[in-house]
Amino acid sequence: MVRENTCENNIKTNNIMVSLLKLPKPMIYATGAVAAFGFAVLIKENIGGQKYRSDVMIKDKVVIITGANTGIGKETANELAQRGAKVYMACRNIEKCEEARQEIVLNCKNKYVYCRKCDLASMESIRGFVKQFKKEEKRLDILINNAGVMRTPNSRTKDGFEMQLGVNHLGHFLLTNLLIDLLKESAPSRIINVSSVAHKRGKINKDDLNSDVSYDGAAAYAQSKLANVLFTKELADRLKGTGVTVNAVHPGIVDTEIIRHMSFYNSWIAKIFIRPFVWPFVKNPRQGSFTTIYVACKPELANVTGKYFSNCEEEDVADKAKDVQLRAWLWAVSEKWTRLNEKQLVTS
Numbered sequence: 001m002v003r004e005n006t007c008e009n010n011i012k013t014n015n016i017m018v019s020l021l022k023l024p025k026p027m028i029y030a031t032g033a034v035a036a037f038g039f040a041v042l043i044k045e046n047i048g049g050q051k052y053r054s055d056v057m058i059k060d061k062v063v064i065i066t067g068a069n070t071g072i073g074k075e076t077a078n079e080l081a082q083r084g085a086k087v088y089m090a091c092r093n094i095e096k097c098e099e100a101r102q103e104i105v106l107n108c109k110n111k112y113v114y115c116r117k118c119d120l121a122s123m124e125s126i127r128g129f130v131k132q133f134k135k136e137e138k139r140l141d142i143l144i145n146n147a148g149v150m151r152t153p154n155s156r157t158k159d160g161f162e163m164q165l166g167v168n169h170l171g172h173f174l175l176t177n178l179l180i181d182l183l184k185e186s187a188p189s190r191i192i193n194v195s196s197v198a199h200k201r202g203k204i205n206k207d208d209l210n211s212d213v214s215y216d217g218a219a220a221y222a223q224s225k226l227a228n229v230l231f232t233k234e235l236a237d238r239l240k241g242t243g244v245t246v247n248a249v250h251p252g253i254v255d256t257e258i259i260r261h262m263s264f265y266n267s268w269i270a271k272i273f274i275r276p277f278v279w280p281f282v283k284n285p286r287q288g289s290f291t292t293i294y295v296a297c298k299p300e301l302a303n304v305t306g307k308y309f310s311n312c313e314e315e316d317v318a319d320k321a322k323d324v325q326l327r328a329w330l331w332a333v334s335e336k337w338t339r340l341n342e343k344q345l346v347t348s
Helices: 002-022 025-046 071-082 094-108 123-136 163-185 197-201 217-238 257-261 268-273 275-281 290-297 324-337
Strands: 062-066 086-091 113-117 142-145 189-194 244-250 308-310 313-315
Touching: 062 071, 062 163, 071 086, 071 094, 071 142, 071 290, 086 094, 094 113, 113 123, 123 163, 142 163, 142 290, 163 189, 163 217, 163 244, 163 324, 189 217, 189 290, 197 217, 217 244, 217 324, 244 290, 290 308
Parallel strands: 062 086, 062 142, 086 113, 142 189, 189 244, 244 308
Antiparallel strands: 308 313
16 A cells, blocks of 8 residues: 555656646746745845844934935834834935935834935035024934945045045034034933944054045045944043943945945946845845844943944954044044034043
């Protein structure tokens, strides 16, 4: 009896194989392509990093997110709006910001999401944003310095700073200092600086910080990300005892518009022959927002400050980012270049 059942099963298997071989080749190729895509999606979901799955709500908390109209910033704004926050999207392109805002409001059913003009490549624009915000709000619970540019052509901000240093570091340095009074008054409050693992390759070029003598896009980007971590640690020390925490996060390698200046992104050869194979191993913007949301919302991090997080876990930083003298030097230069007066500065 067992032998008969085994024979029947073998016959059925053979019949299935014969049927598959009789399928038209296009159908076989299509089936294989669908299976391969499904496998790629599974890989992407599994390597996307740990998600902050807590149901913690931050209802009525006031949040500012720079660069919130696209990519990681947009996903962060959407998630925090879902958790009940009052979200201000500080963006350079107000039209794109409004499109993203409408999408978020419809998705989250939270009408307290606002667009405000803030161009981090312009100190005048930053000051204008802060002035307007302080007219509208008397508190600020979470400041997320998310906006950034990467490997831009050699260009300058409106105030003459190298674009990556100006936007990624100096713009957020000025914005943060101008909002410190509200953050202190709203304590416990949080500041989150979106940095990158690229800070480990970074070097603060004291002799040519602004890339006036020579320019290397990759080096300038890494320098700006190291500046983010140095700023985080220096500010954390200056804010001890105030109830305001400041931490840096690495979102991971994420497929967003920030890579638009890279030759890889613009190469049609790479788009056809390389990107499809790399895609499963690169985070999407939603996955890239996980660590920011974790640091913004997790109650247990209320008193954690001066740290660096990746994949929702604390990680060590490069030795250069621990240099107390270097971070003090950078703070002094940033203070001078952004023309902050004594009343606006966070003093140690």
